[in-house]
Amino acid sequence: MSRRPPATVAVTVDLVVLTIRDGGLRVLLIERGNEPFRGEPALPGGFLRPEEDLDAAAARELEEETGLRGLHLEQIGAYGAPDRDPRQRIVTVAYLAIMPDLPEPLAGSDASGAAWTPAAEALDGRIRLAFDHADILADAVELARTKLEQTTLATVFCPAEFTIAELRGVYETVWNTDRIDPRNFHRKVLGAEGFVEATGERRALETGRPASLYRRAGEVRGLYPPMLRP
Amino acid sequence: MSRRPPATVAVTVDLVVLTIRDGGLRVLLIERGNEPFRGEPALPGGFLRPEEDLDAAAARELEEETGLRGLHLEQIGAYGAPDRDPRQRIVTVAYLAIMPDLPEPLAGSDASGAAWTPAAEALDGRIRLAFDHADILADAVELARTKLEQTTLATVFCPAEFTIAELRGVYETVWNTDRIDPRNFHRKVLGAEGFVEATGERRALETGRPASLYRRAGEVRGLYPPMLRP
DNA sequence: AAAATAGTGTCTATAAGACAATATTCT
DNA sequence: AGAATATTGTCTTATAGACACTATTTT
Incomplete structure (x- = not known):
């Protein structure tokens, strides 16, 4: 050297x-x-x-x-x-x-x-x-x-308990993208292993059906299948 | 501070x-x-x-x-x-x-x-x-x-001209994985945009049909769709 | 009832993976 | 011909994305 x-x-x-x-x-x-x-x-x-x-x-x-x-x-x-x-x-x-x-x-x-x-x-x-x-x-x-x-990182933008709609808002904001389809997003998040787990609680907003609350399932980890960016 | x-x-x-x-x-x-x-x-x-x-x-x-x-x-x-x-x-x-x-x-x-x-x-x-x-x-x-x-990085393990089988060998070696199906791999590489381009040449090995030669298409870039790891 | 949001079901297009079949070479 | 590798085609299954529909709340 x-x-x-x-x-x-x-x-x-x-x-x-x-x-x-x-x-x-x-x-x-x-x-x-x-x-x-x-x-x-x-x-x-x-x-x-x-x-x-x-x-x-x-x-x-x-x-x-x-x-x-x-x-x-x-x-x-x-x-x-x-x-x-x-x-x-x-x-x-x-x-x-x-x-x-x-x-x-x-x-x-x-x-x-x-x-x-x-x-x-x-x-x-x-x-x-x-x-x-x-x-x-x-x-x-x-x-x-x-x-x-590729990971469950979105959950660390959220407080301890959050709704699927709030989690979707994280994706929309960070990706600076148009509205992600709430229905497909909902199904995909709940279908991914180790992403969120239900608390059993619900939260009522001003209007509409109250949303179930979830918490982060363990540490941030790899996500399969990944959430594809539009 | x-x-x-x-x-x-x-x-x-x-x-x-x-x-x-x-x-x-x-x-x-x-x-x-x-x-x-x-x-x-x-x-x-x-x-x-x-x-x-x-x-x-x-x-x-x-x-x-x-x-x-x-x-x-x-x-x-x-x-x-x-x-x-x-x-x-x-x-x-x-x-x-x-x-x-x-x-x-x-x-x-x-x-x-x-x-x-x-x-x-x-x-x-x-x-x-x-x-x-x-x-x-x-x-x-x-x-x-x-x-x-997620990128076309595999091509930089290869010399200037290479066959699809050689490129497949890079994946098998780096991923330390079993044999990737040569037929699906072949179709997927040629179907991806900006991965390889044909030189028009062929190379004869000891036996078998000679393989077409390809070169890297431009710089290393993102790959869509990605090559999924087994 | 009307409005609003949550959540489920269904359909279609795309892509992955299994694998049959064909093509082209050498021995 | 037989062996070996390349290349194409077909089928099945999983998933993304579009979107109709149902569920539950407030006004």
């Missing part, structure tokens, strides 16, 4: 925290307190600590931002363009986190101005993100879309 | 280079020349250079090891357990590279004793790899198996 002095690199962990609020996909953004990009929106994140695994760093950052532990978290990938941070060489490992839309404001956030921002506005450039965070967000959303097809 | 001294981290890029030789999936391993794990097999890799993107570092390492450019290369993920290297804190970004089985020995390898090793022996522990490289290899093989289902 050729021997050259290794680059002096700092490693950070950045988070793409997604939820669905007001019928739209939203991403948790902070307002940067320091240069560069001071005052501009960015993904939350921070430096990897000396004795910390990458996954642990992502879980710690997530708890610092949201006050919540045990949320779904998976690695997106590493980003290391040499000029992605103008101060110094930084390689970041990005993680995707997904949570239900909780009514309480996010507790414990140490960032100035964390806010749920419509993902579409950051993806199409109406909101300009710092660094290469728009690229990371785009990869994250694409990953979420694919995982919705 | 909390301000703590960032960890002093070195970033490396490691490669999982796969090919199919003698009917088996093989991975390119080097024999380590330095401590730790001196003399033991490991994935090839090296330090990220100061002005280099991660993808560029992977391509450079791949060329140093194989003498080849333009091979298929994609990121697997980042690995950063604090004790994964006993000397210092190292975060590595792993890449999957796939190449056809070339008859020439690998040129330009600057490692002592690069060798094509059966992947199964490293996966089941008959061969013990340095660091966490067995984990990385396992993730790489799983990624390759999934990409075979």
Whole structure:
């Protein structure tokens, strides 16, 4: 192996925290307190600590931002363009986190101005993100879309108990697609092994027949047959 | 954001280079020349250079090891357990590279004793790899198996021109599966858009009707309908 | 009753998998 | 001719998607 002095690199962990609020996909953004990009929106994140695994760093950052532990978290990938941070060489490992839309404001956030921002506005450039965070967000959303097809990930957007119609809403929102046929969707979800299980309860909305409530059946896992994207 | 001294981290890029030789999936391993794990097999890799993107570092390492450019290369993920290297804190970004089985020995390898090793022996522990490289290899093989289902990746295991039977052999080898029905496979490959295109040539083996030759149709892309794993 | 949503049943088109049959080569 | 592999065709079964219909609630 050729021997050259290794680059002096700092490693950070950045988070793409997604939820669905007001019928739209939203991403948790902070307002940067320091240069560069001071005052501009960015993904939350921070430096990897000396004795910390990458996954642990992502879980710690997530708890610092949201006050919540045990949320779904998976690695997106590493980003290391040499000029992605103008101060110094930084390689970041990005993680995707997904949570239900909780009514309480996010507790414990140490960032100035964390806010749920419509993902579409950051993806199409109406909101300009710092660094290469728009690229990371785009990869994250694409990953979420694919995982919705092939795993039971959609359930982690939902609260502990949810209706099939709410689960269908997750697919429609994340895929940004027209109305999925409620009847075929219903039959397919209940027919898939290990997706949801009935609680026995029902929930009455304003009008119409009350819907049965379901909960996530165990951990997020592969889905067979997959939910095909239209 | 909390301000703590960032960890002093070195970033490396490691490669999982796969090919199919003698009917088996093989991975390119080097024999380590330095401590730790001196003399033991490991994935090839090296330090990220100061002005280099991660993808560029992977391509450079791949060329140093194989003498080849333009091979298929994609990121697997980042690995950063604090004790994964006993000397210092190292975060590595792993890449999957796939190449056809070339008859020439690998040129330009600057490692002592690069060798094509059966992947199964490293996966089941008959061969013990340095660091966490067995984990990385396992993730790489799983990624390759999934990409075979959903993309035209199988063609990059093949030389420029190949028969449908050879392509089928790639699936059987990487999936480590029983014989795939040659007739259904044949029909499905030719029916998929943008998978292979006929060269017009034929190739005669020792016996049997000569098979038509095909080449990869463009770049690796998504496959619809996917090739379902048995 | 009317409106609205939940849930079931039925039909059609598509694709997967099993496998028969034909085609083309070598020995 | 016989053996071997390639290629095409046919049949059965499973699933996606369209959509009619029934069920249960509120107004």
